Amino acid sequence: MNVTIYDVAREANVSMATVSRVVNGNPNVKPATRKKVLNTIERLGYRPNAVARGLASKKTTTVGVIIPDISNIFFSELARGIDDIATMYKYNIILSNSDQNKEKELRLINTMYEKQVDGLIYMGAEISEEHVQQLKTSPVPVALAATIDSSETIPSVNIDYEQAAYEATSILIENGTKHPVFVTEETNSAVNERKYAGYAKALKEANQEINEDFVIKAGLSYESGVEAAKQVMELKDFPKAIFSASDELALGVIHGLQDNGLRVPEDVEVIGFDNTKLSTMVRPTLSTVVQPMYDIGAVAMRLLTKFMNKETVEEQNVILPHQIMKRNSTK
Amino acid sequence: MNVTIYDVAREANVSMATVSRVVNGNPNVKPATRKKVLNTIERLGYRPNAVARGLASKKTTTVGVIIPDISNIFFSELARGIDDIATMYKYNIILSNSDQNKEKELRLINTMYEKQVDGLIYMGAEISEEHVQQLKTSPVPVALAATIDSSETIPSVNIDYEQAAYEATSILIENGTKHPVFVTEETNSAVNERKYAGYAKALKEANQEINEDFVIKAGLSYESGVEAAKQVMELKDFPKAIFSASDELALGVIHGLQDNGLRVPEDVEVIGFDNTKLSTMVRPTLSTVVQPMYDIGAVAMRLLTKFMNKETVEEQNVILPHQIMKRNSTK
DNA sequence: TTGAAAGCGCTAACAT
């Protein structure tokens, strides 16, 4: 049997309430009593039971985090931002991988509710009607991180993907390629749509009619980037510039190109998206769109704390600034 | 107010005990009753409260995971293995970053106990006496993943670091470098000691007296690898082969070398450690020691489930096989 | 097969 608050109360000759007050830092305790209680807590090795506290107080100081894949460098960076701010506000995180599998996502959300998390941070590609439904009827606050719900009805933190993609594509065009290739993830997400929209916008502005052959759907991984490079090379009259929807894909593209004797950026320019650690860990270093993953996670968590504290929030859909980082994969 | 088991019982005209039985899949319920209960659960939208269940049953189906840094590609891979097996056994994970900060680690362990986790997976570099003490007096089972406690008193999952380092170094020696350089992380961990021991063993076997100038202490990051490369180049009469204690460091070393006009592996051979995703995402691809991070996490979690189920475990300190993957950074 | 009832360890009024 473990030491309970009741044991401490008995040993210290006070009531449970007083022990509770001491443990929770309630100022309404005479210093002498506090000391006495603290001593017997120490002596008995008492450790508060957070589960019992959670049941009684209806607060678990725990937030759920649903993430596509923690082993993905993009998401793990987000997770770090989330956990750091959570820690700062005395919350712990229950982390679960969804693999962007709809059933699993829905199940996970429900599990989080069962576990009585005080709030939920959700990351995922496709936000279906069912997702929105389950998230909107949540018993606790929810915030989306680096994921867009087109209904704009759930609080979220993102960057302006369209504008970012537009800028990245424009740079390529300014550098002399009329119609760059766009290598994108095949996932059917709102984020991807916006990146595409930005790409298309840049082309339109340059009076280029969009050629869908130049839009290459790839997987999420480095390997699919390598594959994509091959496809690009088979394009007749293929362009000398490629905009990739992620850094990992961009690296695959670059290496696929290099492995076939092409030089980057001399023969082909490549620009990525995200600015993961990877982008400086390769040669040539990768020019890319800076998406502040850590900050997105941190801000999403901060936003969530505001909701959990019932503070008023001015803007539910936060857009963080992005920028373009020119390194050596572009001229 | 939320729907409770009591509400369901009342609406279904059964006792709470029966509802509980249905929810928990207890077979001692007449099919008709079960159906009736299931219907009203559906109708009322009842969702079991895991916190109340945890208090009553003394099981939370949650395990704590203390990890140095989830944004590190090595640890995030471990975490993925942990979560996958946890999910398989119906556990959730409370994940916390320790930054290998001793105070934080100790505090985190305590927090996990307070949260009444059913078990704990711990990762960290230095396992001090205090760590061992706190972990050994744990109210729940503990397993170490990719971390060594020299007292060998806590269950753990690792590879044979010494043997692995020995093999890696030997390859370099066989390739013609009498006394390779060892670039290691300065962290004072048992794992590092064993890598060093393996390196030293290989040298000794080649009748090389160890030259401590050739053992370079670096940080954990890619950047410190780049720095290390500079130091290596300043070594008079510097060797043509480098064994690096991690892949990330190895990449830094390679690029540091390349940025100074040296070719890998023609001028200098480099072998890494871990076989993170990074190792195939660079050119030249990295030769390295394969450490099965995902499996270490998965096996550690599996081991933990055995302890949590009070199954007997034959071997508490699991050593997983490693291998050497020769790619293009060595000859 | 089902129900009654006693906790699990704590918080939060409410009293004093």
Next chain:
DNA sequence: ATGTTAGCGCTTTCAA
């Protein structure tokens, strides 16, 4: 400043 007490929502004997 401190104590009393009624829950929080569920599981788990023990009986029937």
